Amino acid sequence: MKLLIIEDEKALRDNIINYFNGDGNVCESCNNLATAIDKLYNYDYDCVLLDIGLPDGDGFAILDYLKTQMKNEAVLVISARNSLDDKLKALNIGADDYLTKPFHLAELKARALAIYRRKAFNSNNKLTFNEISINLMGRTVSVNNQPVSLTRKEFDILLYFIANKGKVISKNAIAEHLWGDEMDMHDNFDFIYTHIKNLRKKLLDANAHDYLKSVYGIGYKFATL
Numbered sequence: 001m002k003l004l005i006i007e008d009e010k011a012l013r014d015n016i017i018n019y020f021n022g023d024g025n026v027c028e029s030c031n032n033l034a035t036a037i038d039k040l041y042n043y044d045y046d047c048v049l050l051d052i053g054l055p056d057g058d059g060f061a062i063l064d065y066l067k068t069q070m071k072n073e074a075v076l077v078i079s080a081r082n083s084l085d086d087k088l089k090a091l092n093i094g095a096d097d098y099l100t101k102p103f104h105l106a107e108l109k110a111r112a113l114a115i116y117r118r119k120a121f122n123s124n125n126k127l128t129f130n131e132i133s134i135n136l137m138g139r140t141v142s143v144n145n146q147p148v149s150l151t152r153k154e155f156d157i158l159l160y161f162i163a164n165k166g167k168v169i170s171k172n173a174i175a176e177h178l179w180g181d182e183m184d185m186h187d188n189f190d191f192i193y194t195h196i197k198n199l200r201k202k203l204l205d206a207n208a209h210d211y212l213k214s215v216y217g218i219g220y221k222f223a224t225l
Helices: 010-021 033-042 060-068 084-092 105-121 152-163 171-185 190-205
Strands: 002-006 026-030 047-050 074-079 097-100 126-129 132-135 140-143 146-148 168-170 212-215 219-222
Touching: 002 010, 002 033, 010 026, 010 105, 026 033, 026 171, 033 060, 047 060, 047 105, 060 074, 060 084, 074 084, 074 105, 084 097, 097 105, 126 152, 132 152, 152 171, 152 190, 152 219, 168 171, 171 190, 171 219, 190 212
Parallel strands: 002 026, 002 047, 047 074, 074 097
Antiparallel strands: 126 132, 132 140, 140 146, 168 219, 212 219
16 A cells, blocks of 8 residues: 555654565655655545644545545544544544544554545455456455466556556556655656566466556556457
8 A cells, every 4th residue: 555644743653664564565644744745635545544634734634635636545533532423523524433542553553454444345255357366465466366476566567557458558547556755766767667577477477368468658557358
């Protein structure tokens, strides 16, 4: 997943980032409402972890913003507020789940994954596209029931393409989604080409159809055939 963590408590924010990064997720973060709105205006995320008690405003404004902009990020509210009114308000204006502080990081991740799967893949732990099968929890891929060994980034790219099959995706969108802030360390997008070239070869070697198509001057498309 690509996550935006909106939390003003630095220690907790850092713990969440480290915990999610351990499984290869891409985490971006901020500690105030203004920066969060700016990030959501410029980028897309799979899931937003939202503290509603922010120093420059109420985090509920994030939910209002996502709704008015018709954005589709999954939102998990993490808050010390445990009143029923706050929980109902958050859920009624667009939050997908509400977790009261303090919480275990394992539960936070499980809930975030659950709402992500529900939105992106209809709650399934297994995603199937023609002859390609992906186990989301085990992070394994098979073609015609034969395992295919992919690197972490190759797996993430494949999942991203299948989730957006039939759409033309720019190199910049791929880099931003899968590398987040780390993309600033690269001078060009050659590293994306290398990952996609290797992924395509592995799928073809496993007798999958040639789904990955280059769109000249723009990026790539995962064809539906």
